[in-house]
Amino acid sequence: MNTEETATTDVLNRLHRAQGQLAGVIAMIETGRDRKDVVTQLAAVSRALDRxxxxxxxxxxxxxxxxxxxxxxxxxxxxxxxxxFLALA
Incomplete structure (x- = not known):
């Protein structure tokens, strides 16, 4: 596997993780979970996308x-x- 394929795999893994986290955030909101918990998980999604x-x-x-x-x-x-790069900042 070359470097570009490795990077693509890493990016896809991060995006799939973020997708799962976002689904979790949606479920938390739908079930009325505490705002603090929702915001904490939303921040995790944001970090995963940034990475x-x-x-x-x-x-x-x-x-x-x-x-x-x-x-x-x-x-x-x-x-x-x-x-x-600056678009992500």
């Missing part, structure tokens, strides 16, 4: 560096990667 996004950006950065080292043109510019 998936950062993993995607980090993978893109690694790919760009590898392409620069082997002399091929990177798929994304540094400015494009920076914009993606």
């Amino acid at each position: 998936a996004g950062f993993k995607i950006v980090a993978s893109g950065m690694r790919q760009c560096l590898a392409e620069q080292q082997d002399g091929s043109a990177p798929l994304m510019t540094e400015a494009e990667l920076e914009k993606l």
Whole structure:
């Protein structure tokens, strides 16, 4: 498995985890759970999504560096990667 496949697998795992957590948050609201518990779980969903996004950006950065080292043109510019990173901030 290459680095890009590993990153894709990691991102998908994080997104599936977030999907399950979000389903849990919805169920908590539907059953009238305490707001504090709901917000705590909602924050966990948010962190899982952020981590998936950062993993995607980090993978893109690694790919760009590898392409620069082997002399091929990177798929994304540094400015494009920076914009993606800042979108998550």
